[in-house]
Amino acid sequence: CRILVWRPLMLSRKFKKQGISGPKYRILQGNFPEIRKMKQEAKLTVLDPNSNDIFPRVLPHFHQWMSQYGETFTYWQGTEPRICISDPEAAKQILSNKFGFFAKTKTRPEVLKLTGNGLVFLDGLNWVRHRRILNPAFSMDKIKLMTKLMVDCTLRMLDEWRKQETSGKTEQVLIMNTEFKRLSADIIATVAFGSSYAEGIEMFKSQLELQKCCATSITDVFIPGTQYLPTPTNLQIWKLDRKVNNTVKRIIDARLELKAKNVETDYGNDLLGIMLAAGRSNESEKMLNIDEIIEECKTFFFAGHETTANLLTWSTMLLSLHQDWQEKLREEVFNECGKDKIPDSEACSKLKLMNMVLMESLRLYGPVLYMIRTASEDMKLESLEIPKGTTIVLPIVKMHRDKAVWGSDGNKFNPLRFKNGVSRAANHSNALLAFSMGPRACIGQNFAMMEAKTVLAIILQRFRLKLSGEYKHAPADHVTLQPQYGIPVILQPIDG
């Protein structure tokens, strides 16, 4: 009674007193029925490829409620009270809070199966311990060493493309989102876990299926306990989870075996090696147990491949659409890396224009659509009083194109806005939240940027890219931002 009726009533009143309202609460369901309906309708639309105004399509419920109730509004995710806030200063206060007052929001069990209960969802001392152990795996020195492996995986993908070429044809059409997902799965499997291409692809396939289950269930009411019922969806989720766990265990066992047979003197200095070494630590604050290692493997596999694949996908779409920028980047790649030399980390760090294009791509088509935090105490946020237990939603898709923050061309593709650095691109220094900010900012940011630059440099050296006439511009919320109908791109060999 308290959760279903009393709390929603009291909280709605508390917010109303502060001049904040939103769609009406419905017992148990909250606003799920409206969210489902609006999302289904939005998915039927197709946008003009030149339009970057994707907010109404991707998060139609937020768009609708903002126009009805104002930029700050409340809504109900089932019985969970949520407040949506788009102000970058408020976002900064939330994300930079070091005392855990804006904690990670508890997530649904099926999402945890997909992402693993690792760094992304941990909180408190557990998070501190994990982050301290894992940080060294992502130092710039380590990432530079990883670049060579990233190159090898990319060249392997190009070999595959060559095999698929139809004889006599110089051009070929590829569905770039699929290609990049496979590639980034291969890269994270090789670079972070030292595993084989086959194992990487197996993880990628199982996680892709799990992601489909999550994308459909996320707008259903969650009743605690139902995750244990043998429903067809749960049976499917359990099966996929078992597959993922088995693959992870095989990868871990292979590494332990190398050490046991004295083929290697330590566990290796990649992410997996660092975690396994922590597994042997005698100091509790430097120690990870085997279950924690398995969960972290799932987390890094998912977070490490899905997001970067999206960055590559949308950047390719934008470069295919903006031929002038494609030419500028190719020229830069030729100047810094040469026409047919394999790019290394040093050359890639000199690609200033490419960096600007990637930032603009992350602004307009960043993989993470919104971030959420829960107030663990009654909190004051600027003039707003946020009651304990309220979930705060930061709608990145909306904030990244806010004309008041980014200027009148907020919806336009203009990489030059980043020419003086990220902090000067808008009228708030933390306006770009693609990698978040503060203590919980993305641990893999440098890794992702190095991977994106390496892969794009190698492709631009060899191909001209053009969008196929089949392309339908339909960015959609599938846990991350995905092209609903894929991104078919025509690749013309440069020397062809």
Ligand code: HEM
């Ligand atoms: C373009 C690529 C990427 C984007 C846009 C991105 C974005 C983000 C964002 C927005 C967060 C904060 C989420 C939140 O607090 O709610 C985050 C956290 C995280 N990311 Fe990334 N990410 C990317 C690539 C990567 C890669 C390559 C890895 C690993 C290899 C990675 C691993 C993580 C982890 C483990 C966290 C949790 C950090 C913590 O809470 O301490 N990400 N990422």
